[in-house]
Amino acid sequence: MVKMSTFVNKCFVLGGKVQRVYMSKIFREKFEFSNNGQLLSTNLRTAEKLEIPNCPKPTFIENLKGLVCWDKAQRLHEFVDEQHRIMGPIFRMHIGAVTAIFVNSPEAYQRIFKFEGPTPQNFVPxxxxxxxxxxxxxxxxxxxxxxxxxxxxxxxxxxxxxxxxxxxxxxxxxxxxxxxxxxxxxxxxxxxxxxxxxxxxxxxxxxxxxxxxxxxxxxxxxxxxxxxxxxxxxxxxxxxxxxxxxxxxxxxxxxxxxxxxxxxxxxxxxxxxxxxxxxxxxxxxxxxxxxxxxxxxxxxxxxxxxxxxxxxxxxxxxxxxxxxxxxxxxxxxxxxxxxxxxxxxxxxxxxxxxxxxxxxxxxxxxxxxxxxxxxxxxxxxxxxxxxxxxxxxxxxxxxxxxxxxxxxxxxxxxxxxxxxxxxxxxxxxxxxxxxxxxxxxxxxxxxxxxxxxxxxxxxxxxxxxxxxxxxxxxxxxxxxxxxxxxxxxxxxxxxxxxxxxxx
CATH class of the missing domain: 1.10.630.10 (Cytochrome P450)
Structure with missing residues (x-):
């Protein structure tokens, strides 16, 4: 697993503007991008070997506590922010029956919106x-x-x-x-x-x-x-x-x-x-x-x-x-x-x-x-x-x-x-x-x-x-x-x- 402490700042030109991007040393060394921003297929296997940091999956008892702990649910934004400070700009977490990948870097946002397709799926409760x-x-x-x-x-x-x-x-x-x-x-x-x-x-x-x-x-x-x-x-x-x-x-x-x-x-x-x-x-x-x-x-x-x-x-x-x-x-x-x-x-x-x-x-x-x-x-x-x-x-x-x-x-x-x-x-x-x-x-x-x-x-x-x-x-x-x-x-x-x- 790549520790998120290995992330360093690197500047690159995107859309005519110099922006900060967080990239792991391993990612920087192992991957190349084509001119349109897509990962070169020859490197895809290496990406698959990198494991997204995981928050520990809650136990059955912890899930039961979560069901009655309304105050915790109301402060999810603070908990997630704290996890980003500990684990870095990306991690996987289980919330009830749902598993999701959380990201908090503007560069990740750009890539998500770029690749979401012409008819993005909306998520409603x-x-x-x-x-x-x-x-x-x-x-x-x-x-x-x-x-x-x-x-x-x-x-x-x-x-x-x-x-x-x-x-x-x-x-x-x-x-x-x-x-x-x-x-x-x-x-x-x-x-x-x-x-x-x-x-x-x-x-x-x-x-x-x-x-x-x-x-x-x-x-x-x-x-x-x-x-x-x-x-x-x-x-x-x-x-x-x-x-x-x-x-x-x-x-x-x-x-x-x-x-x-x-x-x-x-x-x-x-x-x-x-x-x-x-x-x-x-x-x-x-x-x-x-x-x-x-x-x-x-x-x-x-x-x-x-x-x-x-x-x-x-x-x-x-x-x-x-x-x-x-x-x-x-x-x-x-x-x-x-x-x-x-x-x-x-x-x-x-x-x-x-x-x-x-x-x-x-x-x-x-x-x-x-x-x-x-x-x-x-x-x-x-x-x-x-x-x-x-x-x-x-x-x-x-x-x-x-x-x-x-x-x-x-x-x-x-x-x-x-x-x-x-x-x-x-x-x-x-x-x-x-x-x-x-x-x-x-x-x-x-x-x-x-x-x-x-x-x-x-x-x-x-x-x-x-x-x-x-x-x-x-x-x-x-x-x-x-x-x-x-x-x-x-x-x-x-x-x-x-x-x-x-x-």
């Missing part, structure tokens, strides 16, 4: 898959694969990403939602109270942004009649992720077979969320005007897919953006100097300029680096491949440890510090204090990267800008907040934000 089978309900883009996924993704790319067809519509909706959020929160500032039910309020704000974007100009007329359904979604969505995370540390099929309480609760909140979301989509479809839904209809997305895709867009956007924004506000509440810089930028720029501003982008990227919505990305490669000098068999589960690489000083000096300035480019167009920007991939990369990333950036940036323009923000319990996992990263206790209205 087993509980969600079993639920879909039980309810016989086809779902949206997140659950699709193969040509079905590819055809719909290509259409959505044109609307959401390149070119950003719905940009003006999205920015307008994000602006209005940010103003509404500030007006609502003024009552708490005036009363000298912390923002109550912060999590649910951000859920509701996030859902309103996507729904208003789907509806277009008719949103203002119909907001009140939709509010009841939106509140139900806000109340239920996070519970879906909590119960999903609990099921992830159990043999889910056994939980289904014996109808354990956690499975029953999961199906109940999933039923409510999907039924309300579908009903909402059908109502929106009857009254939308010049909204994103109309653009999707006009873009040749078949009716059978439209409701499925939009339902999952609403569910996914509500949860991920709400928590990403909460983490950003938590960081800003503990960095008054960053708030003042945002205030000055926000007072003298248009919404589009604020979104494009390098410092605002730095705030966005830095928050997601420290608190990635998804601390782990999962892929399996369609062909046998070489990653970090080891032979990876076709179909093996690869897990990219974004939390670990995002807090690695070799990628980001003073990695645990919140420093938006590090993302400012110098006269040579290089980031001021970033060694390898690919250490953080909050929206993944490659063909299956997040379809909603531009909307999320506009939504978060304009909300933060408007809130900082209106308030100074502090946090009453900042020292108590830790990051835990409920499939996505969430605070360990409710964040108590305190607002003071600016003169």
């Amino acid at each position: 087993e509980a969600w898959t079993l639920y879909n089978e039980m309810r016989k309900c086809p779902r949206g883009l997140l659950f699709m694969s193969g040509e079905e996924w590819l055809n719909n993704r290509r259409i959505l790319n044109k609307l959401f990403l390149k070119p950003w067809t719905a940009k003006d519509l999205m920015i307008d909706c994000c602006e209005k939602a940010a103003m509404s959020l500030c007006n609502e929160w003024k009552q708490f500032a005036d009363a000298g109270n912390t923002v109550p039910d912060l999590e649910q309020r951000l859920y509701l704000w996030s859902i309103k942004v996507i729904v208003s974007t789907l509806m277009g100009t008719t949103w203002d007329r119909h907001e009140d009649e939709l509010t009841s359904d939106l509140n139900i979604l806000a109340e239920n969505l996070h519970e879906v992720f909590i119960q999903s995370a609990k099921l992830s540390v159990l043999p889910t099929k056994l939980a289904v077979k014996f109808q354990l309480p956690v499975w029953r609760k999961f199906t109940r909140v999933m039923d409510t969320s999907t039924n309300v979301a579908r009903k909402l989509v059908l109502r929106i479809g009857k009254v939308s005007n010049n909204g994103l839904l109309d653009l999707m209809r006009d873009s040749a997305i078949q009716d059978e897919y439209l409701v499925r895709i939009i339902t999952d867009l609403i569910i996914a956007a509500g949860d991920t953006t709400a928590y990403s924004t909460q983490w950003a506000l938590y960081l800003l509440a503990t960095h008054a100097e960053v708030q003042e810089r945002i205030f000055n930028i926000s007072m003298s720029n248009t919404s589009q300029d604020i979104i494009d501003h390098s410092y605002m982008k730095g705030v966005f990227r830095e928050s997601l680096r420290l608190y990635p919505t998804a601390p782990f990305l999962m892929r399996s490669l369609p062909l046998d491949s070489i990653i970090e000098g080891y032979s990876i068999a076709k179909g093996e589960l690869m897990i990219m440890s974004l939390y670990s690489s995002g807090r690695d000083n070799d990628n980001f000096p003073q990695a645990n510090e919140f420093s938006p300035q590090r993302w400012t480019r110098d006269s040579k167009n290089k980031y001021e204090n970033v060694i390898n920007p690919l250490g953080t991939l909050p929206f993944a990369a490659g063909a299956r990267s997040c379809i909603g990333r531009k909307l999320a950036e506009a939504q978060m940036t304009l909300a933060i800008s408007q809130l900082i323009k209106t308030f100074r923000i502090t946090c009453d319990n900042a020292e108590n907040i830790k990051m835990i996992l409920h499939l996505i990263s969430v605070p360990s206790e409710p964040v108590k934000l305190r607002l003071m209205t600016r003169n």
Whole structure:
């Protein structure tokens, strides 16, 4: 077995940029690459002899303890980070019934995305898959694969990403939602109270942004009649992720077979969320005007897919953006100097300029680096491949440890510090204090990267800008907040934000 202490730094040119790569001495001496980056076949036998470092397989008793130790599951990102520090950038580990290879080097990420193929397989929690089978309900883009996924993704790319067809519509909706959020929160500032039910309020704000974007100009007329359904979604969505995370540390099929309480609760909140979301989509479809839904209809997305895709867009956007924004506000509440810089930028720029501003982008990227919505990305490669000098068999589960690489000083000096300035480019167009920007991939990369990333950036940036323009923000319990996992990263206790209205 190759000890990971033998890994050394070596520089090489990749894509026109000099980047750091970790390669073992044995790997460097024994292997050669062709011009296109593929391992030469004459050396493949040597790669097969190198054994990936293994975490000891848990015993039966340890597995039983794991099933009841929810706290351990919530801190998996910390455990995996510690294993990377001990074992290096790649190791194999058993989690329950699953065996996976964990990697945390940006170079490994690049190779995974390069070799994932044109229709990468997406991994969703087993509980969600079993639920879909039980309810016989086809779902949206997140659950699709193969040509079905590819055809719909290509259409959505044109609307959401390149070119950003719905940009003006999205920015307008994000602006209005940010103003509404500030007006609502003024009552708490005036009363000298912390923002109550912060999590649910951000859920509701996030859902309103996507729904208003789907509806277009008719949103203002119909907001009140939709509010009841939106509140139900806000109340239920996070519970879906909590119960999903609990099921992830159990043999889910056994939980289904014996109808354990956690499975029953999961199906109940999933039923409510999907039924309300579908009903909402059908109502929106009857009254939308010049909204994103109309653009999707006009873009040749078949009716059978439209409701499925939009339902999952609403569910996914509500949860991920709400928590990403909460983490950003938590960081800003503990960095008054960053708030003042945002205030000055926000007072003298248009919404589009604020979104494009390098410092605002730095705030966005830095928050997601420290608190990635998804601390782990999962892929399996369609062909046998070489990653970090080891032979990876076709179909093996690869897990990219974004939390670990995002807090690695070799990628980001003073990695645990919140420093938006590090993302400012110098006269040579290089980031001021970033060694390898690919250490953080909050929206993944490659063909299956997040379809909603531009909307999320506009939504978060304009909300933060408007809130900082209106308030100074502090946090009453900042020292108590830790990051835990409920499939996505969430605070360990409710964040108590305190607002003071600016003169």
